[in-house]
Amino acid sequence: MKFHVVAATASLGGLLFGYDTGVISGALPFIRDLFQLSEAMQGFVVSIALLGAAVGAATAGSLADAYGRRKVILVVAVLFVVGALVCAAAHEVVTLLIGRAILGVAIGVASMLTPLYLAEMAPAEKRGGVVSLNQMCITLGILLSYIVAYLLSEVDGGWRWMLAVGCLPGIVLGIGMLTLPESPRWLAGQGRHDEAADALSRLRDDGDVTAELNQLRTDLKARDGQIAPWSALLAPRVRIPLIVGVGLAIFQQVTGINTVIYYAPIIFEKAGMASTSAAILATAGVGVVNVVMTYVALKLLDTAGRRKLLIVGLAGMAAMLAILTAGFAVGTEGALAWIATLSVAAYVGFFAIGLGPVFWLLISEIFPLAVRGRAMSVATVANWGSNLIVSQVFLMLIAGLGSATTFGVFAVMSVGALLFTIALVPETKGRTLEEIEAGFAGDAVKA
Numbered sequence: 001m002k003f004h005v006v007a008a009t010a011s012l013g014g015l016l017f018g019y020d021t022g023v024i025s026g027a028l029p030f031i032r033d034l035f036q037l038s039e040a041m042q043g044f045v046v047s048i049a050l051l052g053a054a055v056g057a058a059t060a061g062s063l064a065d066a067y068g069r070r071k072v073i074l075v076v077a078v079l080f081v082v083g084a085l086v087c088a089a090a091h092e093v094v095t096l097l098i099g100r101a102i103l104g105v106a107i108g109v110a111s112m113l114t115p116l117y118l119a120e121m122a123p124a125e126k127r128g129g130v131v132s133l134n135q136m137c138i139t140l141g142i143l144l145s146y147i148v149a150y151l152l153s154e155v156d157g158g159w160r161w162m163l164a165v166g167c168l169p170g171i172v173l174g175i176g177m178l179t180l181p182e183s184p185r186w187l188a189g190q191g192r193h194d195e196a197a198d199a200l201s202r203l204r205d206d207g208d209v210t211a212e213l214n215q216l217r218t219d220l221k222a223r224d225g226q227i228a229p230w231s232a233l234l235a236p237r238v239r240i241p242l243i244v245g246v247g248l249a250i251f252q253q254v255t256g257i258n259t260v261i262y263y264a265p266i267i268f269e270k271a272g273m274a275s276t277s278a279a280i281l282a283t284a285g286v287g288v289v290n291v292v293m294t295y296v297a298l299k300l301l302d303t304a305g306r307r308k309l310l311i312v313g314l315a316g317m318a319a320m321l322a323i324l325t326a327g328f329a330v331g332t333e334g335a336l337a338w339i340a341t342l343s344v345a346a347y348v349g350f351f352a353i354g355l356g357p358v359f360w361l362l363i364s365e366i367f368p369l370a371v372r373g374r375a376m377s378v379a380t381v382a383n384w385g386s387n388l389i390v391s392q393v394f395l396m397l398i399a400g401l402g403s404a405t406t407f408g409v410f411a412v413m414s415v416g417a418l419l420f421t422i423a424l425v426p427e428t429k430g431r432t433l434e435e436i437e438a439g440f441a442g443d444a445v446k447a
Contacts, residue, residue: 006121006180006181006203007118007121007122007130007133008133009173009176009177009179009180010073010114010117010118010121010134010176010177010180011114011118011133011134011136011137012137012169012172012173012176013073013076013077013110013113013114013134013137013173014110014114014133014134014135014136014137014138014141015137015138015140015141015144015169016080016106016107016110016141016166016169016170016173017107017110017111017114017137017138017141018137018138018139018140018141018142018143018144018145019141019142019144019145019165019166019169020049020080020083020084020103020106020107020141020145020166021049021107021141021142021145021258021261021262022141022142022143022144022145022146022261022262022287023145023148023149023162023163023165023166024045024046024049024100024262025145025146025149025261025262025263025264025265025266025280025283026145026146026148026149026150026152026153026159026162026265026280026283027149027159027162027163028042028045028046028262028263028265028266029265029266029276030153030158030159030276031045031096031159034159035092035093035096037093039395039396039399040395040396041093042395043391043392043393043394043395043396044097044392045093045096045097045100046262046263046391046392047388047391047392048097048100048101048104049100049101049103049104049107050104050384050387050388050391050392051101051104051388052100052101052102052103052104052105052106052107052108053104053105053107053108053111053384053387053388054104054108054381054384054385054388055104055105055108056104056105056106056107056108056109056110056112057108057109057111057112057377057380057381057383057384058108058377058381059109059377060072060108060109060112060113060373060376060377060380061112061372061373061374061375061376061377061378062373062374062377063109064113064116064186064373065186065373065374068182068183068186068187069113069116069117069120069182069183069186070117070177070180070181070182070183072109072113073109073110073113073114073117073173073177074174074177074178075109076106076109076110076113076173077170077171077173077174077177078170078174079102079103079105079106079109079170080103080106080110080166080167080169080170080173081167081170081171081174082102083099083100083101083102083103083104083105083106083166084099084103084163084164084165084166084167084170085099085164085167086098086099086102087099087100087103087163087164088160088161088163088164089160099163103166108380108384111360111380111383111384112376112377112380114134115134115360115361115363115364115376116364116372116373116376117183118130118133118134118364119361119364119365120183120184120185120186121183121184121203123204123212126302133298134360135294135297135298135356135357135360135361136291136294136295136298136357138294138356139287139290139291139294139352139356140291141169142261142287142290143284143287143288143290143291145162145287146280146283146284146286146287147284147287148161148162148165149162149280149283149284150277150280150281150284153276153277153280154277181198181199181202181203182195182199183199184196184197184199184200184203184212184216185216185369187199188213188216188217189369193213193217196213196216197213200212200213215432215434230374232370232371232374233371233374233375233378237368237437237440238367238368238371238375238440240424240440241366241367241368241375241440242367242375242378242379243424244362244366244424244425244426245362245363245366245367245375245376245378245379245382246378246379246382247420247424248355248358248359248362248363248379248417248420248421248425249359249363249379249380249382249383249386250382250383250386251355251413251416251417251420252355252356252359252383252386253383253386253387253389253390254386254390254410254413255314255317255321255351255355255410255413255414255417256321256390256407256410256413257348257351257355257356258387258390258391259390259391259394259410260286260344260347260348262391262394263394263395264279264282264283264286264344265279265280265282265283266279266395267340267344267403268282268283268337268340268341268344270398270403271327271328271336271337271339271340271341271403272336272337272340273337282341285341285345286341286344286345286348289345289346289348289349289352290348290349290351290352290356291352292349292352293348293349293350293352293353294352294353294356294357296352296353297309297352297353297354297356297357297358298357300353301357301358301361301429302429302430303429305427305429306358306361306362306425306427306428306429307421307425307426307427308427309353309354309357309358310354310355310358310421310425311354311418311421311422312350312353312354313350313351313352313353313354313355313356313358314350314354314355314414314417314418314421315350315418316346316347316349316350316354317347317350317351317354317355317414318411318414318415318418320343320344320346320347320350321343321347321407321408321410321411321414322408322411323339323343324339324340324343324344324347324407325404325405325407325408325411326404327339327340327343328340328402328403328404328407329404355417359383362425362428363375363376363379363380364376365428365436366426366428366436366440367437368437368440369434369437394406397409426439426440
């Protein structure tokens with residue numbers, strides 16, 4: 001089996017993640033008008049999916065450690081299909097919320113498990129690009145949701161079709177995962193070494209997997225082949241990677257990225273766009289920038305390195321948010337729409353080469369194998385929890401504090417994330433997962 005087939009199929013989880021998080025931005029203005037939703041209820045329609053995502057992420061690690069990565073991804077594919085169809089069929093707010101909650105659980109599990117599965121399947125020298133293919137698929141899913149939303153924005157009841165389209169990649173993901181192998185690292189951790197060897201042989205073109213298998217056995221022997229308990233997250237060798245993972249998880253959200261993903265048309269309307277359709281079209285342009293810059297990141301992650309891209313991206317995000325803040329503060333008639341569109345597009349571009357792909361890649365790399373599933377769950381829950389809070393209060397902040405102050409807060413948070421990265425985030429480029437683990441263990445001993 002060609003490894004790129006495995007990577008492309010598994011990354012459909014990222015495509016679904018992106019589509020189902022992005023599509024609400026195009027559907028929300030129509031849902032708002034149909035159901036006469038207040039700003040708080042609009043926030044709840046968005047954030048209930050994030051609450052579901054936090055629940056999904058919280059359980060994903062334990063489920064993946066107990067039943068395997070592949071089986072859990074198969075269940076997720078079913079949830080994506082069911083959730084999309086429930087949302088599309090909703091004739092009252094309660095049904096819509098139930099469908100959004102189901103999608104949220106699927107998104108939460110996929111956000112944690114897809115990069116984990118890819119990281120454990122990929123050879124070290126290709127891991128950065130392969131795992132970040134998931135981020136590329138997330139951005140493609142977001143862009144696809146914007147394009148679908150624009151095409152259906154003039155159709156009567158088009159928001160239902162926007163939501164229903166999400167079931168199609170879910171079906172493809174489920175069928176595709178039936179043909180893929182289980183993670184060799186998980187199989188070896190279960191003592192199923194022959195199956196692990198067979199899975200590796202299917203994944204590696206040269207067929208010689210002896211060295212990789214020996215490394216796995218060495219790592220398993222060091223921890224007696226046991227999955228560590230939750231209390232192991234408090235061990236000294238896990239402390240620094242956990243601080244890094246959770247810190248980046250929170251910063252990814254409090255710097256404001258998903259307020260743009262969820263509410264971009266509303267932001268552009270406030271900046272002076274002439275119509276909802278025009279605002280959705282501008283949002284699609286931002287989605288194109290997101291995809292292009294994520295592709296650039298894919299090409300650079302295994303050459304320039306994770307840390308450098310993270311620093312450049314965060315510095316650019318802070319600068320663009322400062323410009324957006326100034327634009328709303330000055331409030332130039334007519335020109336404000338252009339200032340908002342261009343600065344938001346550039347902000348998303350800097351996110352796409354740094355904090356977007358690097359966060360998900362790093363949390364798949366920095367945790368020891370014994371606690372990887374659980375530790376990634378903690379970081380992912382922190383990410384979705386922060387996303388939930390920021391997305392729920394965003395429209396209320398805009399109404400209460402004004403757009404300039406709100407985006408000014410995001411700019412300050414971006415500076416904080418930059419300082420955090422400079423102080424704590426290591427470079428993991430070109431190192432095996434076992435070498436990264438050994439490096440953090442050495443730091444713990446020094447401390």
